Amino acid sequence: MPEMLLDVQGVTVSFDGFKAIQNLSLTVEKGSLRVLIGPNGAGKSTLLDTIIGKVRPVSGDVRYLGQSITRLPEYKIATLGICRKFQAPGVLDGLSVRENLLVACKRGKGVLASFKLGAAASERARVDELLSLTGLQGKAGMLAALLAHGEKQWLEIGMVVAADPQLLLLDEPTAGMTAQETAQTAELIRALAGKHTVLVIDHDMAFVELLDAPITVLHQGQVFREGDLATLRADADVMEIYLGRPKETPHAQA
Amino acid sequence: MNRSAQTVLIGVAALALIFAPLYLGAYSLTLLGRVLALSIAAIGICVVWGRGGILSLGQGLFFGLGGYALAMHLKLMATAKGELPDFMVYNGVEALPWFWKPFVSAPFALLMVLILPAAAAGLIAWLMFRRRITGVYVSIITQALVLAFVTWLNGSQGLTSGTNGITDFQMFLGINLRGESVARGLYWVTLLILGLCLAATALLLRTHFGAILTAIKDNENRVRFLGYNPAAYKIAAFALGGLLSGVSGALYTLHLGTISPAMIGVTFSIELVVWVALGGRSSLIGAVGGLILGNLAKDKISSAAPDAWLYVMGGLFVLVVLVLPQGVAGLLNHRRVRRTVPSVRREVKEVTDIA
Amino acid sequence: MDPVFLSGQLFTGLSVASLLLLTALGLALSFGLMRVINMAHGEFLMIGGYLTFIAAKLMGPGFLWLAFPLAFVGTALLGALLEFTVIRRLYGRPLDTLLATWGISLILQQAARQIFGSTGVPVTAPAWLSGAVVVHGGVLDGLTFPHVRLFVIVLSALVLGGMWWLLNRSPFGMHVRAVNQNREVAASLGVNTRRLDMLVFALGAGIAGVAGVGLALLSPVNPTVGAAYIVNAFLVVVVGGVGSVLGAGAAALLLGFTTALAEGLTSSSLAQSIMLILVVVFLQWKPKGLFPTQSRALEET
Numbered sequence: 001m002p003e004m005l006l007d008v009q010g011v012t013v014s015f016d017g018f019k020a021i022q023n024l025s026l027t028v029e030k031g032s033l034r035v036l037i038g039p040n041g042a043g044k045s046t047l048l049d050t051i052i053g054k055v056r057p058v059s060g061d062v063r064y065l066g067q068s069i070t071r072l073p074e075y076k077i078a079t080l081g082i083c084r085k086f087q088a089p090g091v092l093d094g095l096s097v098r099e100n101l102l103v104a105c106k107r108g109k110g111v112l113a114s115f116k117l118g119a120a121a122s123e124r125a126r127v128d129e130l131l132s133l134t135g136l137q138g139k140a141g142m143l144a145a146l147l148a149h150g151e152k153q154w155l156e157i158g159m160v161v162a163a164d165p166q167l168l169l170l171d172e173p174t175a176g177m178t179a180q181e182t183a184q185t186a187e188l189i190r191a192l193a194g195k196h197t198v199l200v201i202d203h204d205m206a207f208v209e210l211l212d213a214p215i216t217v218l219h220q221g222q223v224f225r226e227g228d229l230a231t232l233r234a235d236a237d238v239m240e241i242y243l244g245r246p247k248e249t250p251h252a253q254a
Numbered sequence: 255m256n257r258s259a260q261t262v263l264i265g266v267a268a269l270a271l272i273f274a275p276l277y278l279g280a281y282s283l284t285l286l287g288r289v290l291a292l293s294i295a296a297i298g299i300c301v302v303w304g305r306g307g308i309l310s311l312g313q314g315l316f317f318g319l320g321g322y323a324l325a326m327h328l329k330l331m332a333t334a335k336g337e338l339p340d341f342m343v344y345n346g347v348e349a350l351p352w353f354w355k356p357f358v359s360a361p362f363a364l365l366m367v368l369i370l371p372a373a374a375a376g377l378i379a380w381l382m383f384r385r386r387i388t389g390v391y392v393s394i395i396t397q398a399l400v401l402a403f404v405t406w407l408n409g410s411q412g413l414t415s416g417t418n419g420i421t422d423f424q425m426f427l428g429i430n431l432r433g434e435s436v437a438r439g440l441y442w443v444t445l446l447i448l449g450l451c452l453a454a455t456a457l458l459l460r461t462h463f464g465a466i467l468t469a470i471k472d473n474e475n476r477v478r479f480l481g482y483n484p485a486a487y488k489i490a491a492f493a494l495g496g497l498l499s500g501v502s503g504a505l506y507t508l509h510l511g512t513i514s515p516a517m518i519g520v521t522f523s524i525e526l527v528v529w530v531a532l533g534g535r536s537s538l539i540g541a542v543g544g545l546i547l548g549n550l551a552k553d554k555i556s557s558a559a560p561d562a563w564l565y566v567m568g569g570l571f572v573l574v575v576l577v578l579p580q581g582v583a584g585l586l587n588h589r590r591v592r593r594t595v596p597s598v599r600r601e602v603k604e605v606t607d608i609a
Numbered sequence: 610m611d612p613v614f615l616s617g618q619l620f621t622g623l624s625v626a627s628l629l630l631l632t633a634l635g636l637a638l639s640f641g642l643m644r645v646i647n648m649a650h651g652e653f654l655m656i657g658g659y660l661t662f663i664a665a666k667l668m669g670p671g672f673l674w675l676a677f678p679l680a681f682v683g684t685a686l687l688g689a690l691l692e693f694t695v696i697r698r699l700y701g702r703p704l705d706t707l708l709a710t711w712g713i714s715l716i717l718q719q720a721a722r723q724i725f726g727s728t729g730v731p732v733t734a735p736a737w738l739s740g741a742v743v744v745h746g747g748v749l750d751g752l753t754f755p756h757v758r759l760f761v762i763v764l765s766a767l768v769l770g771g772m773w774w775l776l777n778r779s780p781f782g783m784h785v786r787a788v789n790q791n792r793e794v795a796a797s798l799g800v801n802t803r804r805l806d807m808l809v810f811a812l813g814a815g816i817a818g819v820a821g822v823g824l825a826l827l828s829p830v831n832p833t834v835g836a837a838y839i840v841n842a843f844l845v846v847v848v849g850g851v852g853s854v855l856g857a858g859a860a861a862l863l864l865g866f867t868t869a870l871a872e873g874l875t876s877s878s879l880a881q882s883i884m885l886i887l888v889v890v891f892l893q894w895k896p897k898g899l900f901p902t903q904s905r906a907l908e909e910t
Contacts, residue, residue, distance in 0.1 A: 052479055054475075054479075073483070074478050074479060075478050075479075075481050075482055075483040075484075078478070078479050078480060078481035079481040083479065083480070083481075084479055086475075086476070090473055090475065090476040091473070091476070092468070092469040092472045092473055092476060092477070093472045093473070094468045094469070094471065094472045095465055095468055095469055095472070099465050100469075102462075102465070103462075103465055103466060103469050103477070103480065103482075104480050106462065109480075109481045109482045109483070110483075110486070111463070111486045111487055111490045113462075114461060114462040114463040114466055114487070115458070115461050115462075115463055116461055116462055117457070117460060117461050119462075156476075159476075159480065163480070163481065303704075309704045309707070311707075378889075381889065381893060382892075385892065385893055385896040386896065387892060387896050389703060389704070390640075390644075390646045390703045390704065390707065391847060391892075391896075393646070393704065393707060394646070394840075394843045394844065394846075394847055395847070395888075395889055395892065397840055397843070398840055398843070398844055398885045398888060398889070399885065399886075399889065401840050401881075401885060402881065402882040402885035402886055403882070405878045405881045405882050405885075406878060406879065406882040408878055409876050409877070409878025409879055409882075410878075520836075520840065524708075524711055527708065528708055528711075528712075531708060561719070561723060564715050564716065564718070564719035565715075565716055565719055567712070567715060568712040568713060568714075568715035568716035568719070569712065569716065570712065571708055571709055571711055571712020571713075571715070572695060572709045572712045572713060574708075575699065575702075575705040575706075575708050575709040575712075576695070576698055576699070576709065579702070579705060
């Protein structure tokens with residue numbers, strides 16, 4: 001049996017009584033690429049929030065490499081090797097592209113380790129590598145705030161992979177991208193899988209098709225189906241939750 | 255303005271300051287020295303607010319701790335051995351309170367000038383940032399704390415001399431503070447300390463620490479989920495800001511020969527912040543320059559037209575914020591002007607993020 | 610402790626809390642709705658006080674009938690002007706707003722100093738408010754409730770009730786709550802958010818003006834009276850939970866009583882310090898205040 005990297009066990013997340021996730025269980029194998037889809041409000045982003053510690057479940061447990069991370073502070077979860085790309089590009093506007101990547105790939109994250117001028121040779125090399133990975137070589141000195149939307153998305157992907165995390169969580173990485181950029185991103189993600197374990201959320205079926213990976217469908221905070229794209233497309237229930245009348249009442253605040 | 259012109263300008267200003275005792279009259283020199291001492295606090299505000307995005311309205315608390323730590327020593331030096339400071343006698347205090355005793359030692363007092371403000375700032379920051387209190391909450395809490403400190407000082411006649419403050423100093427480190435050449439010496443010492451603090455902070459902000467601080471201001475969550483603990487960085491920055499305020503307070507006390515609660519209160523603390531805003535909150539030179547020029551202007555205008563001064567200052571507050579959000583330094587240095595993202599938009603993004 | 614003294618302290622605490630509450634209500638509203646920290650809010654209180662003084666000069670003993678509308682309308686108009694000229698231009702920059710409004714408070718204080726002088730101007734309460742209710746017999750023999758303080762307490766209870774009704778039962782309140790939860794959605798549903806901001810801000814200023822009437826009845830009005838209240842009023846907002854009228858009420862009572870009790874036990878200045886430090890400790894336990902607003906949109910700002 002392949003080694004489990006992430007093991008979400010019966011997790012329930014509640015926002016003021018509204019259950020965004022209900023008793024959800026999910027395992028992700030080491031080195032795999034997995035796609036999460038589901039209609040709005042299915043709990044996809046909330047699941048990622050729970051894994052990285054942004055929201056805390058009322059019950060259940062999130063285990064990573066056999067260790068429970070449910071109660072760890074967020075930054076410790078991140079240093080264990082779980083890194084997430086947010087839906088809205090979360091780049092550091094006041095720093096240059098190069099500095100953004102440097103902040104992301106620094107090994108020592110403590111305050112004392114930060115009192116150092118310049119970067120180590122290995123860190124500089126890593127930043128160069130990331131610049132070419134994301135195609136931002138020409139803009140290394142530019143303030144991140146001045147990048148185009150798609151470039152920001154790539155920069156953030158670069159930041160997320162910078163420290164070589166084991167588990168990558170990508171929340172709609174192609175939002176706002178052109179068809180061509182989307183195809184390039186899909187290629188990039190497939191290249192990352194294998195070395196990293198990748199969990200991707202996306203709505204864009206064309207993109208999901210390009211990723212060519214096993215899919216988990218979430219619905220009303222629970223795992224609804226798992227399978228490949230062809231099987232799911234043939235599944236009448238899956239089609240209904242996507243195309244039919246929404247069964248859940250939209251939640252005003254979420 | 256380009257970089258080399260800036261360097262030349264700073265160089266000229268530095269030379270003018272170094273040789274000021276040779277061409278300035280006694281009154282102007284004292285005033286300038288006092289303002290230079292004050293501007294060390296501006297460095298702290300630049301780090302904490304300009305870089306860290308944390309607006310503290312309580313810098314007077316740390317300024318006061320530094321000032322009082324030194325004043326206690328100076329008061330004991332001005333009191334004959336075995337006797338009590340005059341204000342304690344007036345207030346019927348019979349024995350020297352325990353926390354006064356170690357201040358007989360000059361090294362201890364000097365150490366406390368550094369440790370007390372830094373530790374107090376660190377503690378307050380720890381209490382706030384570990385619970386993720388941010389933004390205007392921090393401003394309100396720090397303002398409340400400085401008010402609490404001042405209120406306590408005012409009410410503790412016998413322990414701290416209350417509203418009158420501690421005054422009447424004579425000797426420090428074997429030097430008679432009323433001697434003739436003291437004013438010049440003190441001026442140069444102040445300038446030296448200011449220069450050292452500026453250089454050290456500028457260096458610090460160029461390290462990775464400075465980048466992380468800016469990053470936290472831009473997007474605290476992104477930094478957190480990259481594996482950094484933002485609270486630790488904010489606490490460190492806040493403690494540094496406290497330390498610089500404390501040094502500033504101690505020097506200011508030496509210059510003025512007194513320290514009292516009225517000097518360090520809510521108004522003082524917010525005024526510091528405004529001069530920094532005027533000069534440019536995210537530029538060290540801007541912050542220090544703004545504070546120096548602002549205070550010099552205050553002296554001139556408030557002595558020429560006392561009634562007009564508050565109108566001028568109030569008007570400046572409004573004007574700077576409306577017209578010059580990055581201060582004069584931001585105007586001179588376009589590259590550093592940061593795009594301000596209205597927070598309303600950010601809120602909306604957060605909402606969609608949760609779906 | 611002597612029960613008469615203790616009850617007296619609590620009663621005084623209640624009347625102080627009432628004024629604090631009225632001051633904080635406007636702050637809680639504008640902070641909740643616009644994330645605006647208005648440091649000039651205390652000056653509305655001061656202006657309300659001076660307008661009462663003017664009303665008393667003009668009308669003689671029956672001045673309260675003029676004082677209330679004058680103070681409310683005067684400060685509300687000033688509030689609207691401030692919102693229109695300054696605050697509106699600083700949306701999304703709460704820290705900058707704080708500095709700008711502090712500047713405005715300096716200007717208003719100085720103006721008051723030049724017009725009315727720096728010493729307090731006294732307002733004589735009308736005859737029907739000058740007496741006191743005195744308890745006779747029992748353990749509380751000798752306890753007095755001055756009419757003026759009772760009046761202030763009733764006044765703030767009425768205003769609080771009115772505000773609660775306005776926010777929770779009226780169409781205006783529905784709009785306010787909608788904008789509070791999600792400004793953009795409310796705007797897209799046809800709420801004129803800009804106008805609403807101005808109305809709410811003016812309303813908050815007006816309530817502070819009404820509080821100024823109460824203040825003038827209790828003690829002479831001087832140019833820095835607003836500054837004396839502002840820090841505590843902000844603490845009420847923070848402790849109560851941003852934008853919560855109920856929270857502001859509870860927090861004002863809590864702070865008023867704590868101060869009054871601590872004052873009874875120690876000195877007035879120590880009591881003030883203890884109270885301020887207790888608030889910081891309280892925030893360790895409940896960083897979002899007593900009644901946190903349930904909108905997740907606010908969390909990250």
